[in-house]
Amino acid sequence: MNAAVDNPYWMPFTANRDFNKKPRIISAAEGHWYTTSDGTRLYDTFSGLWTSGLGHCHPKIVAAVQEQVAKLDYCITFQVTNDKALALAERVTSMAPDGISHCFFTNSGSESVDTALKIALGYHRARGEGNRSRLIGREKGYHGVNFGGMSVGGMVPNRKVFSAALLPGVDHLRHTLDIERNAFSRGLPEHGIELAEDLERLCQLHDGSNIAAVIVEPVPGSAGIIPPPPGYLERLREICDAHGILLIFDEVIAAFGRLGAPFGATRFGVTPDIITTAKGLTNGVIPMGAVLVRDKIFDAFMNGPEHMIELFHGYTYSGHPVAAAAGLAVMDVYDEEGTFEQARALEQHFEDLLHSFADHEHVIDVRNIGLMGAIELAPRAGAPGQRGLEVHKRCFWDENLVVRNGMDLLQFSPFLNSDPDEMQQSFETVRRVLDKVA
Numbered sequence: 215m216n217a218a219v220d221n222p223y224w225m226p227f228t229a230n231r232d233f234n235k236k237p238r239i240i241s242a243a244e245g246h247w248y249t250t251s252d253g254t255r256l257y258d259t260f261s262g263l264w265t266s267g268l269g270h271c272h273p274k275i276v277a278a279v280q281e282q283v284a285k286l287d288y289c290i291t292f293q294v295t296n297d298k299a300l301a302l303a304e305r306v307t308s309m310a311p312d313g314i315s316h317c318f319f320t321n322s323g324s325e326s327v328d329t330a331l332k333i334a335l336g337y338h339r340a341r342g343e344g345n346r347s348r349l350i351g352r353e354k355g356y357h358g359v360n361f362g363g364m365s366v367g368g369m370v371p372n373r374k375v376f377s378a379a380l381l382p383g384v385d386h387l388r389h390t391l392d393i394e395r396n397a398f399s400r401g402l403p404e405h406g407i408e409l410a411e412d413l414e415r416l417c418q419l420h421d422g423s424n425i426a427a428v429i430v431e432p433v434p435g436s437a438g439i440i441p442p443p444p445g446y447l448e449r450l451r452e453i454c455d456a457h458g459i460l461l462i463f464d465e466v467i468a469a470f471g472r473l474g475a476p477f478g479a480t481r482f483g484v485t486p487d488i489i490t491t492a493k494g495l496t497n498g499v500i501p502m503g504a505v506l507v508r509d510k511i512f513d514a515f516m517n518g519p520e521h522m523i524e525l526f527h528g529y530t531y532s533g534h535p536v537a538a539a540a541g542l543a544v545m546d547v548y549d550e551e552g553t554f555e556q557a558r559a560l561e562q563h564f565e566d567l568l569h570s571f572a573d574h575e576h577v578i579d580v581r582n583i584g585l586m587g588a589i590e591l592a593p594r595a596g597a598p599g600q601r602g603l604e605v606h607k608r609c610f611w612d613e614n615l616v617v618r619n620g621m622d623l624l625q626f627s628p629f630l631n632s633d634p635d636e637m638q639q640s641f642e643t644v645r646r647v648l649d650k651v652a
């Protein structure tokens with residue numbers, strides 16, 4: 215065995231050999247802090263992995279999970295369900311834009327996306343338009359790692375190895391990142407609305423009647439927080455309407471407060487036909503996702519003999535009672551603590567802190583909206599990604615701060631209930647580290 219790889223755990227999206235040289239292991243958490251296996255406390259600037267906006271081990275969520283696991287730990291999910299799944303479906307759809315009153319449960323963002331794509335294809339077929347099979351994603355989109363999401367996604371390293379196995383009949387809109395014209399925008403960038411016309415072009419190329427759905431993140435997250443140009447999402451909506459195409463918002467990150475609103479759709483005032491969620495649905499405590507659909511979609515499936523299954527799709531753990539109990543407690547906390555309003559109130563402070571990096575010699579762009587923020591570093595000549603990784607590691611080891619880097623991009627996803635002073639201190643630390651990095 216390779217001596218550098220003596221850890222039996224093959225870690226996801228990780229440089230395993232580099233990690234094993236000096237493992238970074240967390241064994242506890244509370245509120246806004248992690249504790250490592252050697253007892254060091256670390257401040258978390260990423261809310262888990264965009265997941266834990268309420269902080270870690272929130273007592274109300276912990277209690278709900280403890281109670282549920284002792285009462286109903288699991289329940290068959292096909293042809294039978296449980297009280298918590300029903301209640302959570304009611305709760306989540308009641309927060310959604312008008313006309314969205316059904317949701318389908320999954321266990322992750324990737325499963326939500328593949329479920330949404332299958333629902334889109336099934337919807338058109340149920341209406342006698344089975345020819346609508348083409349799917350459209352966007353460059354730099356991240357829609358998880360399953361085959362559907364990977365195919366409509368636009369993250370090159372995630373697609374490269376699997377190129378021959380990607381779904382056929384998929385096109386991509388161009389991404390809207392334009393550092394040359396939009397660098398250091400605060401919130402929505404000025405330029406780029408014309409890129410929405412890519413969709414119209416694809417409708418002309420294929421004929422819109424062959425296209426089933428378009429999927430975009432309202433704000434691409436993993437690719438580096440790319441707020442949409444004003445009017446861009448509205449224009450996608452218009453083109454979809456003109457051609458009978460379903461619009462899917464992948465809100466795995468955006469939903470549940472990250473943009474200071476229940477959904478990105480709410481924040482931008484654009485209602486898609488399908489919304490995919492995960493992460494903040496349960497505050498990351500138990501894996502769970504939900505796919506919310508417009509009534510016309512659900513209704514289209516409700517035909518044929520009533521004793522027949524309408525959608526041949528589902529997971530053993532769809533609507534898992536413990537996950538659903540966690541989700542219900544999370545929704546209670548969002549309401550009781552006014553979490554989305556808290557997030558909205560923190561937005562300006564967060565924006566100011568991020569943009570204070572604009573003058574730094576290594577920084578080529580800063581982007582933000584809601585509580586999503588990115589500081590883009592210039593890559594070192596011949597060594598892309600190294601500068602960002604060094605910031606991550608120095609923050610972790612020298613400063614007890616968890617900072618997420620994607621190559622040379624520093625990404626920030628602060629807690630929705632952050633303390634403004636703690637937030638400020640975390641950015642002062644990042645600055646100190648960045649000053650030391652070559």
Ligand code: PXG
Pocket residue numbers: 263264321322323324325327356357358359431435436437464465466467492493618620625
């Ligand atoms: N869609 C979106 C928009 C996501 O952000 C997924 C789907 C997939 O979710 P699951 O639960 O299957 O991982 C995601 C996940 C990052 C990062 O560094 C973001 C995600 C995952 C890993 C890293 O920003 N988001």
